[in-house]
Amino acid sequence: MPDGLKRYYGKGDLHFVTFSCYRKLPLLGARHSRDLFVQELARVRAECEFRLIGYVVMPNHVHLLMSEPKKGTPSTVLQLLKQRVSRKMRSRKKATDGRQMEFTFGEGEEELKAFWQERFYDFNVYRDGKVKEKLNYMHANPVIRGLVEHPRDWSWSSWGHYAKGEKGLVEIDTWEN
Numbered sequence: 001m002p003d004g005l006k007r008y009y010g011k012g013d014l015h016f017v018t019f020s021c022y023r024k025l026p027l028l029g030a031r032h033s034r035d036l037f038v039q040e041l042a043r044v045r046a047e048c049e050f051r052l053i054g055y056v057v058m059p060n061h062v063h064l065l066m067s068e069p070k071k072g073t074p075s076t077v078l079q080l081l082k083q084r085v086s087r088k089m090r091s092r093k094k095a096t097d098g099r100q101m102e103f104t105f106g107e108g109e110e111e112l113k114a115f116w117q118e119r120f121y122d123f124n125v126y127r128d129g130k131v132k133e134k135l136n137y138m139h140a141n142p143v144i145r146g147l148v149e150h151p152r153d154w155s156w157s158s159w160g161h162y163a164k165g166e167k168g169l170v171e172i173d174t175w176e177n
Helices: 033-048 073-090 128-144 157-165
Strands: 013-018 051-058 061-066 121-125
Touching: 013 033, 033 051, 033 073, 051 128, 061 128, 073 128, 121 128
Parallel strands: none
Antiparallel strands: 013 061, 013 121, 051 061
């Protein structure tokens, strides 16, 4: 682990994690990309058995508020999630002759070596006030970034669960401390 980067696992805290697309490019900018991401999030959640308290998928990054998994750590969950999404996105980028292509971004742009930045930001959350703060931050993100006028207009977040009790694209575990 790099100097200065410490992860605190094993205390039963929630984890507010943020991870970005490679070079912060909007590789999740298309609806189908975000849909693929949430499908894989649901699968990895079921396999690793963690509670998902909240999320938002943005065009160039993702925020999750999650428990520690029964299997592994938040680091292993993110490794699995990022690998699966990257592989599935790469499989959609096949050339017409069946050869695997590298990710590209835009016309004439350079090939990308990765889909995700290598590391992620992890903040332990153990107070109800912080849980609410992080949920509000996530749900406001699409509005602040100018993608929509109201959080209800961004399908790739847990806002509908908290505001209207909607099922949404991924099942959410309501936080109860």
